[in-house]
Amino acid sequence: MNKIFEEYVDLYSEDLSRLCLSLCLNTQDAEDLFQDTWLKAMKNFSKYNSDYPFDKWLFAICVNTYKNTLKLCYNKNKAIFNTLEDKEYYMNSIPDNSTLTPEAYFELRKIISDLPKKLRTVLVLKYFRDYSLKEIAEMLNIPEGTVKSRLHNAKSIIKRRLGE
Amino acid sequence: MKNIDLLEKKLQDFCNVSPPYKFSLRLEEEKVKSKNIKPFVSVACAALVLVCALAFAVGFGKTDIQSNKPEEFGFVINAHAEGAENNIATVGTESTKVSKEYSLINKDYEKVSALSVDHIALELTGNDIVSYDLKAKNGILHFRDDLHRLSANNVIEGGRVFDYFVAGSELYDLPVDTEETYLFWLPGFDRIEAVAATFEEQCEILQTAEDYNKYFGDTITLTVEYKDGTNKSVDIEISFDDEAYAYAKMSAVDANITMY
Structure with missing residues (x-):
């Protein structure tokens, strides 16, 4: 493996894990997506333009792989956690000043997992890194207006289902 | 706040809760190697299954297709009505799992405005x-064949609409290529134009559930x-209420189907 690429793997694996789990909401699919994303990135690394932020390039590969791979939502109803210890660890990692209690986390997770894939993708990109509508449009190769309406739709559904 | x-x-x-998992990249060689092994393992497993099946058939004089687990015969439908890209309509979803044994319908309604479907x-x-x-029973919703074909190739978006159902026609034996298949429908253009032509007065013209429907x-x-040759049918009824919100209601067509 190219040494520079290896450094990128070290640097971005944690964020990519988080993105994959936010999109897939279960460990099996998330790990498949993680592997597929890095393998595609490795294969196309020679085409990567270093003027462009690597994380955005990598995450664009990730969301497009997710979007175009139907089987990656096949396990969406399976548990996000492998073990109870994992669940506990996850819950403990929620910061004290967070708006989410464990119960609220699971409620939100259920609502987000019910969203159509394309709404979920836009929503996760927005809140994962606070990407702008323009940046998300570039990453997904869709018009900015489409990003805006999908984001609005996603939030409307969540808001209504949360009863807010 | x-x-x-x-x-x-x-x-x-x-989106920012740190997960307990940090996945590790498996080296490409390992991935390639495992991919190469898979066909061999599959062939070996298939051969083993075949040998066992033959032994079973010879020993007992028949093979038993019904020995599959019940859930293997079920299918899941998620239905949602989605608004056009540039409006603020909401999306409706409904999940219904259909199997030979059980029934559950009308779960978790969501809404979408009829005028922006x-x-x-x-x-x-x-x-x-x-x-x-x-x-499509009434010929109002038209099958969007291009999107289906693109979906079968793992591409969900894009493409021009070039093939529709005509009212009352049917499509048969569409192959299922993936574990998950998306079927897209949209209202017939003539009906949308009929509404668009009277857009200013639409509130007067379309006021009740009956109008929207x-x-x-x-x-x-x-x-x-x-695979075993049996067929199972469900009706997915898309209807609208007095506020123009959409609902998807699923029901079994076959007497021998129950839903859950």
Whole structure:
């Protein structure tokens, strides 16, 4: 493996894990997506333009792989956690000043997992890194207006289902 | 904190909880190697299954297709009606799992405005399905064939609409290529134009559930064919209420189907 690429793997694996789990909401699919994303990135690394932020390039590969791979939502109803210890660890990692209690986390997770894939993708990109509508449009190769309406739709559904 | 701010914060927190998992990249060689092994393992497993099946058939004089687990014959439909890209319509979803044994319908209604329906998507998931047939009873919803074909190739978006159902026609034996297949429907253009031509007065013209259903309501019959040759059908009824919100209601067509 190219040494520079290896450094990128070290640097971005944690964020990519988080993105994959936010999109897939279960460990099996998330790990498949993680592997597929890095393998595609490795294969196309020679085409990567270093003027462009690597994380955005990598995450664009990730969301497009997710979007175009139907089987990656096949396990969406399976548990996000492998073990109870994992669940506990996850819950403990929620910061004290967070708006989410464990119960609220699971409620939100259920609502987000019910969203159509394309709404979920836009929503996760927005809140994962606070990407702008323009940046998300570039990453997904869709018009900015489409990003805006999908984001609005996603939030409307969540808001209504949360009863807010 | 305002509700909208609170929601923003919740979503930020949701997407930024550090997971206990940090996946590790498996080296390409390992991945390639495992991919090369898979066919061999599959062939070996298939051969083993065949040998066992033959031994079973010879020993007992028959093979038993019904020995599959019941859930392997079920399928799951997620239906949602989605608004056009540039409006603020909401999306409706409904999940119904259909099997030979159980029934559950009308779960978790969501809503979408009739006047902004862009398409109705049915997401079909199941095992041992070889094909499915489709029929729109009233000819109001038209099957969007190009999107289906693109979906079968793992491309969900894009493409021009070039092939529709005509009212009352049917499509048969559409192959299922993936574990999950998306079927897209949209209201017939003539009906949308009929509404668009009177856009200014639409509130006067379309006021009741009956009005909305006249333009947009329809029932799609989906028949799934299994590997063992059996067929199962469900009706997915798309209807609208007095506020122009859409509902998807699923019901079994076959007397021998129960749903859950």
